[in-house]
Amino acid sequence: MSRGTWLISRLLQMLPTFLLIGIAVFVLARLLPGNAVEAMLGERGTDEAVARLTARLGLDKSIFAQLMAFLEGVMSGRLGDSLAFRIPVTRLIGERLPVTMMLTGLAVAFALTAAVPLAFVAALNANRWPDLLIRGVFQVGLSSPIFYVGLVLLTVFAAWLRLFPVGGYGDTLGEHIYHLFLPAMTLGLSFAAIVMRNLRASILGVIHAEYVDFARAKGLRGSVVLLRHVMRNALIATVTLVGLEIGSLLGGAVITETVFAVPGVGRLMVDSIFARDYPVIQALTLVLAVFVSLAFLVTDIVQMWLDPRVGR
């Protein structure tokens, strides 16, 4: 199988994945306890009003017809209106999603900037003091819950030192980065710890490999040996991990956005759950699930690029 065919079949796999995500989201919404319409209407839920809304939402039709209607709506980008905000869900998510993407992206960037070089320092000094120090610090980061780290950073850097704002998002790109700095640090910390530990271990696995000795025997410069022969091979395992961690990073974003009052989809999710804003919950679940599977796709493609044995 050539790499082109591999890539095409990998892309085609996305179709059933998306379909299954859609069905799962639909089923989850139907499995929620209680009558959704009554919950939506709350105190205004007279029998007549419930019947009207049920009919308007198509909930009186068969389950299968509802599923088809749902999938058709998803395909054509109609996800309904938010009950709390009274605007189309797509618009609501469209406003909030970039904030979360920015937060997650910054968190990944911070984490990788710190974790990759430190993993090298730790691995090259394995079991000596720099390694023990780096591992110790990250162990603390890994064991601290996100909300706690967030509160500590807020207290120290925002409240005491007044270096960063307490919350919000700002209007320009610079402001976004400024406002998201602490949240991204918070979100990235445990991710950085996981990446650092994983990469350190895989560097240690690679550094005594025969091909690294052979690269040294070839008289290559130290930097070439380290980057081309050690780093590249060590990264293969780590890339997979980074891809898999994107999901939990989004989970962490929910908490981080709540602590720092960042107007992203994580916070929207929490608010919608409290408000029982079903269309928003459903649409967000769908969007985040699609996003995670896209992250897996990117992981696989990067992996294919790093490791020629994949897809042949």
Added chain:
Amino acid sequence: MSAPLLEVDGLHVTFSTPRGPVHAVDGVSFSVGAGEVLGIVGESGSGKSVTLRAIPRLLHANAAVSGQVRWRGADLHAMPAEQLRKIRGGQIAVVFQEPMSALNPVLPIGLQIDEVLTAHTTLDTPARRKRATELLGLVGIASAATRLGQFPHEFSGGMRQRAMIAISLAAAPALLLADEPTTALDVTIQDQILKLLLRLVAELDMALVLVTHDLGVIAETCDRVAVMYAGRLCETGSVHDVFLRPRHAYTSALLRSMPGEGAARSMLVPIPGQPPRVDRQIPGCAFAPRCTFVEDRCATERPRLTPQGEGHAAACHAAARVAEAAS
């Protein structure tokens, strides 16, 4: 013979392990002249591969190395890293036993050749590519231009070893250190690779140090041989002298344990016992506990490498009696 290219003088390698130091190489000295083929033979754990890897300082941090390794008169173990880097691959190249693990699995063969040329020559990209194609042709890999873009897993075992040899030869080294280059290959391929190495040594006027546990390989390919046992050099000399007139009890025993030519039905004589553990210093001769010529002083007094004729030396107290028994 002109001044030797490589002189190894009193080489000691001690590995620190959780269970204490291991003396893998214990005072080994030999030299290699230009264009010469030296075989280092010994059983597993005799320190022959460690000796080979110690020459261009390829051992890891857990190995303490002492003694001198002089390349064209300059001590490799005392020179600055950058000077050593230029000699590695440029003048002294290495071929490892397992091409599958010695070639980087994620880089195309062409790049693995190219990086040697980048490190040691001033050729531009098209010239390097041309040279890489020539090198694959030189080691007998057909359709070289296509092969350059392929990865190690797309090559067969013999091909991979040829590719590794091509990589090692890229910068036209004066000495090739080959660590059991044929052990991982099946017998017919072994023969091809050995013939290839010998042809290249002759064509490119290269010296070769060939580490092997196979006396047959030594007999076929080498000018001189060094026999190692328990990290020590037992005997060195021309292949002819050492094989026909061994002066060390271990060499003699080793030769008798090998099937000879002609006498198909003669019994092989195994060497009784086991090689000694190298995690403690042995005061006398390391072979003494298994030796049939053993004398009292063998247990206490370490034999020195002493001349046994032109270019032939052995470290055996019983050299004279071994000689008598062999003739």
